[in-house]
Amino acid sequence: MKTRATSKSDLLLSRAKAGDAQAIEALFSLYQNYVRLLAASQLRAKLRTRVSASDVVQDTFMKAHRGFEEFRGKTGGEFVVWLRSILSRQIQTLYEQHVTVQSRDVRREVSLEEIGKWVDRSSTKLEAVLIGSDPSPGTKLQNHERMLRVADAIAQLSVDHREVLLLRSVEELGYKEIAERMQRSHGAVRMLWLRSIEALRDKLAEDNE
Structure with a gap:
């Protein structure tokens, strides 16, 4: 065992x-x-x-x-x-x-x-x-260890990237609702969301190096 x-x-x-x-x-x-x-x-x-x-x-x-x-x-x-x-x-x-x-x-x-x-x-x-x-x-990291690792990476992102990640992933809002909350256009929010995901992946990749 x-x-x-x-x-x-x-x-x-x-x-x-x-x-x-x-x-x-x-x-x-x-x-x-x-x-x-x-x-x-x-x-x-x-x-x-x-x-x-x-x-x-x-x-x-x-x-x-x-x-x-x-x-x-x-x-x-x-x-x-x-x-x-x-x-x-x-x-x-x-x-x-x-x-x-x-x-x-x-x-x-x-x-x-x-x-x-x-x-x-x-x-x-x-x-x-x-x-x-x-x-x-x-x-081999436990789930909560991986959770802390990603939380640290998100903390290094820009304010807008952090906000759109929380609104989209945690509050599960649609792009229209996020656009109203962040006072941006629908298209701008979609682009911001994609860039936030890319930025997070880059941060995590840096940590793995």
Whole structure:
């Protein structure tokens, strides 16, 4: 029976749980781009005008740092799930503070429940996109390691390329909707989408060299 290769995140996590301060910082840094992309994909229009993805990410990591001793997982994959749950609660809290006003309105409770559902859905979609974008499916890297690798590559793209990737791949919007959101023509959005895919592949290819 083959044993699973120990990943970089697993090693950092082990050292961090043993009290290594530098490993803790390195561990959180490893997941920063992934959490930033996830936050950006989950901030719907009603929240974008009130809070930024950077603020959400900062608050998420602050809470994660404070509660790290309570984390009982042993793998990078479990750490991803834990971070995602903290981010999900952050998003729900922000909606409660900024979007839902009438505390006793039944629709408020329904909306918060729906928030939790679409946070989970968008998380799943983003991870599928990140893993599926890796041009080396034969690699021995675990899925979440490949996911982090692609997230780091996307973080190096231009703002427009990142936005069109999220709108098209995660929110699954059509070109017409994306064109309205980005205030561009339909043709310009299609071209931007193709160029963003090409740019991502180039970044990943550079990492493989």
